[in-house]
Amino acid sequence: MKAEASVKEQTATKTGADLLVESLIEQGVDTLFGYPGGAVLPIYDAIYRAEGSFDHVLPRHEQGAIHAAEGYARVANRAGVVIGTSGPGATNLVTGIADAMMDSIPLVVFTGQVAKGVIGTDAFQESDIMGITTPITKHNYQVQNIEELPRIVKEAFHIATTGRPGPVVVDIPKDISSEVYAKDVIHHFHLPGYQPTLKPNPLQITKLHDALKQAKKPVILTGSGIIHAGASEELRTFVRNYEIPVVSTLLGLGSYPGSDRLSLGMGGMHGTYAANMALYECDLLINIGARFDDRLTGNLKHFAPTAKVAHVDIDPAEIGKNVPASIPIVSDAKAALKALNNKEVTSLDHKEWLDQSWARKADYPLWYHQKDEDIVPQWLVKKVYDYTRGEAVVTTDVGQHQMWAAQYYHFDEPNRWVTSGGLGTMGYGFPAAIGAQLADLESTCVAIVGDGGFQMTLQELSVLQERGLPVKIIIVNNQALGMVRQWQEKFYDGRFSSSIIDTQPDFVKLAESYQIPGYFIDSPKTLEEVLPDILANDKPAVVDCRVLQSENVYPMIAPGKGLHEMIGVKP
Amino acid sequence: MKRIVTAIVHNRSGVLNRVTGLLAKRQFNIESISVGRTETEGVSKMTFVVDVEDNRKLEQLTKQLNKQIDVLKVSDITDNAIVARELALVKVISNPQIRSEIQGIIEPFRATIIDVSKESVTVQVTGKSDKVDALIELLRPYGVKELARTGLTAFKRGNQPQQAEVKSYSLLN
Ligand SMILES: Cc1ncc(C[n+]2csc(CCOP(=O)(O)OP(=O)(O)O)c2C)c(N)n1
Numbered sequence: 001m002k003a004e005a006s007v008k009e010q011t012a013t014k015t016g017a018d019l020l021v022e023s024l025i026e027q028g029v030d031t032l033f034g035y036p037g038g039a040v041l042p043i044y045d046a047i048y049r050a051e052g053s054f055d056h057v058l059p060r061h062e063q064g065a066i067h068a069a070e071g072y073a074r075v076a077n078r079a080g081v082v083i084g085t086s087g088p089g090a091t092n093l094v095t096g097i098a099d100a101m102m103d104s105i106p107l108v109v110f111t112g113q114v115a116k117g118v119i120g121t122d123a124f125q126e127s128d129i130m131g132i133t134t135p136i137t138k139h140n141y142q143v144q145n146i147e148e149l150p151r152i153v154k155e156a157f158h159i160a161t162t163g164r165p166g167p168v169v170v171d172i173p174k175d176i177s178s179e180v181y182a183k184d185v186i187h188h189f190h191l192p193g194y195q196p197t198l199k200p201n202p203l204q205i206t207k208l209h210d211a212l213k214q215a216k217k218p219v220i221l222t223g224s225g226i227i228h229a230g231a232s233e234e235l236r237t238f239v240r241n242y243e244i245p246v247v248s249t250l251l252g253l254g255s256y257p258g259s260d261r262l263s264l265g266m267g268g269m270h271g272t273y274a275a276n277m278a279l280y281e282c283d284l285l286i287n288i289g290a291r292f293d294d295r296l297t298g299n300l301k302h303f304a305p306t307a308k309v310a311h312v313d314i315d316p317a318e319i320g321k322n323v324p325a326s327i328p329i330v331s332d333a334k335a336a337l338k339a340l341n342n343k344e345v346t347s348l349d350h351k352e353w354l355d356q357s358w359a360r361k362a363d364y365p366l367w368y369h370q371k372d373e374d375i376v377p378q379w380l381v382k383k384v385y386d387y388t389r390g391e392a393v394v395t396t397d398v399g400q401h402q403m404w405a406a407q408y409y410h411f412d413e414p415n416r417w418v419t420s421g422g423l424g425t426m427g428y429g430f431p432a433a434i435g436a437q438l439a440d441l442e443s444t445c446v447a448i449v450g451d452g453g454f455q456m457t458l459q460e461l462s463v464l465q466e467r468g469l470p471v472k473i474i475i476v477n478n479q480a481l482g483m484v485r486q487w488q489e490k491f492y493d494g495r496f497s498s499s500i501i502d503t504q505p506d507f508v509k510l511a512e513s514y515q516i517p518g519y520f521i522d523s524p525k526t527l528e529e530v531l532p533d534i535l536a537n538d539k540p541a542v543v544d545c546r547v548l549q550s551e552n553v554y555p556m557i558a559p560g561k562g563l564h565e566m567i568g569v570k571p
Numbered sequence: 572m573k574r575i576v577t578a579i580v581h582n583r584s585g586v587l588n589r590v591t592g593l594l595a596k597r598q599f600n601i602e603s604i605s606v607g608r609t610e611t612e613g614v615s616k617m618t619f620v621v622d623v624e625d626n627r628k629l630e631q632l633t634k635q636l637n638k639q640i641d642v643l644k645v646s647d648i649t650d651n652a653i654v655a656r657e658l659a660l661v662k663v664i665s666n667p668q669i670r671s672e673i674q675g676i677i678e679p680f681r682a683t684i685i686d687v688s689k690e691s692v693t694v695q696v697t698g699k700s701d702k703v704d705a706l707i708e709l710l711r712p713y714g715v716k717e718l719a720r721t722g723l724t725a726f727k728r729g730n731q732p733q734q735a736e737v738k739s740y741s742l743l744n
């Protein structure tokens with residue numbers, strides 16, 4: 001993309017808000033997630049007047065809007081667009097902005113601001129959203145003049161969606177959005193300091209190809225960079241050509257088919273034995289689009305200690321940040337894989353390694369003890385997987401249920417898995433499902449949430465009611481902040497400080513008050529009777545599924561331990 | 572190790588905040604920052620003196636700076652032939668009797684007295700940071716009432732020696 005392009009355009013009498021609306025239409029935006037207020041009244045007026053141009057989703061809390069936009073962005077693979085008013089509207093968006101920054105989700109977030117003349121006077125509903133969001137945005141702008149508004153919107157979308165994606169905030173003072181403007185608008189796209197490297201250095205590709213030929217124990221680590229780049233096809237070709245075992249990060253799930261024989265599952269803190277041992281013992285680690293997060297690596301001293309590391313990332317700052325790379329490849333994942341696939345395919349001398357990996361996969365599967373009377377949460381996820389034939393779009397909240405979803409729901413396609421990885425944001429799962437469902441109306445969309453996290457953003461049930469969106473909310477109800485309870489059991493001698501929640505709302509009645517079908521399931525038998533239909537029909541559902549509280553997520557790498565020091569590998 | 576890193580930035584509002592905030596967030600030790608306009612309209616230059624543990628940390632620093640949309644170019648110029656200067660203003664307690672003594676001390680440093688009052692003189696000194704340090708130490712016994720330093724600003728010399736010679740021109744190690 002050329003960094004400079006000038007287009008002059010004749011416009012009739014318009015307000016700044018009209019210019020914004022036009023710019024959004026020009027970007028192909030058709031869905032907005034937002035909440036009105038004083039500082040964005042001119043923008044909401046322009047949206048009203050542009051009737052039919054957008055589907056505006058009104059959540060019941062700004063946090064709901066931004067997580068929905070994230071879910072939308074993940075599934076649609078395009079920017080999510082958010083609008084919030086100044087002050088509290090903007091600060092309510094902060095968690096979602098930080099979440100999108102950590103997980104490289106493309107968002108363009110418009111915040112209203114008090115009029116330019118009173119900025120800095122602690123005016124009503126003023127907050128320094130530029131200052132607040134600077135560390136948690138890829139970039140942010142405050143519009144200073146009406147004529148630069150179209151340019152800024154263009155740049156914001158470009159920055160959010162190219163290179164390593166991320167959130168961009170555009171702060172618009174109210175006097176600018178209400179200003180009448182009748183001059184020429186100059187779109188002057190000007191980003192000389194932003195030129196992401198998209199194509200790999202051929203020398204590094206050759207180096208990787210040579211290393212591959214030498215490798216006896218190669219492994220591929222797939223991160224969400226593959227999904228952002230839309231490189232799943234190229235990845236499959238690459239894996240097929242060389243028959244290399246694949247380990248995924250939490251966010252990379254679905255980039256390679258989870259049910260394939262070469263997939264070893266997820267690595268990291270709650271990864272499979274086969275995956276973590278492959279990372280531990282490999283002699284060549286090919287990381288494509290993962291950032292070597294600490295939840296994946298465990299203690300860095302024991303991470304891939306004997307491996308030559310090749311690291312493909314579009315963000316050069318990720319290469320060498322946590323793990324030194326001897327083959328650094330700054331590139332878009334798709335371009336890098338294409339370049340690799342253009343090299344001559346040679347068969348590797350790694351039969352022993354493959355056999356060993358498969359043996360581990362067979363000998364150390366994920367495990368749980370099935371119960372007759374109680375619902376085991378792992379089994380619940382497995383049933384959701386079976387009943388949806390592995391084809392659902394799945395969102396999760398954060399906690400034990402999230403890890404079980406990652407372990408037991410095998411994603412064979414990208415853009416079907418929506419979870420908060422880097423920030424670990426409770427309250428994410430349900431609103432994200434609203435956005436995910438809007439991005440893909442055809443698929444079954446299941447929000448697997450905890451009883452704790454669901455209660456952080458359940459006000460968005462109103463959106464399901466309003467739109468009849470058939471999102472299926474499965475509450476993995478262990479009546480506890482399960483992940484906290486697990487850590488207290490393991491590392492604080494079972495002192496369950498503020499992690500057991502005996503008091504629960506009647507989720508069925510709650511659902512019904514929003515005219516959404518509610519279900520209470522507390523036995524495996526009922527589950528098998530009612531869940532298939534719930535997941536198959538075209539109505540929304542809230543399913544309060546009571547599960548065994550004492551279950552822990554295994555295997556587990558305790559904090560400070562290495563990949564090979566997993567506990568709970570076998571029953 | 573101390574390094575001199577310069578960043579050419581697009582002079583948009585918030586860029587200083589973004590750059591300093593990022594250095595703080597990633598826990599880089601900054602000894603000084605100086606910022607000012609350049610020969611190009613709308614473009615400013617920042618000069619950082621940083622104390623980093625090792626090359627990997629240094630690489631992170633330049634990469635993180637480079638990643639910012641409004642940062643146009645980042646250079647670690649420590650090992651180049653450079654001109655680097657800092658300015659300091661030092662207000663020293665002095666009466667008319669010791670004023671000439673102070674004059675004598677500052678002369679070899681090519682510093683100047685730019686303000687005089689009954690109880691003090693203000694000395695202006697320009698130079699490399701270690702020269703500024705040395706003068707301040709010499710003035711300290713007289714009583715330093717006020718001290719202000721600009722932080723280092725630097726760029727590469729017009730002529731760059733061959734790679735092999737470069738080290739000897741290095742300002743900080
Ligand atoms: C906003 C927020 N607050 C606190 C936490 C810390 N935290 C991580 S998991 C967890 C427990 C979540 O409980 P629940 O939603 O019931 O899920 P479970 O672990 O029981 O499956 C908590 C409190 C967090 N991740 N996010």
Ligand SMILES: [Mg+2]
Nearest residue numbers: 450451480482
């Ligand atoms: Mg729970």
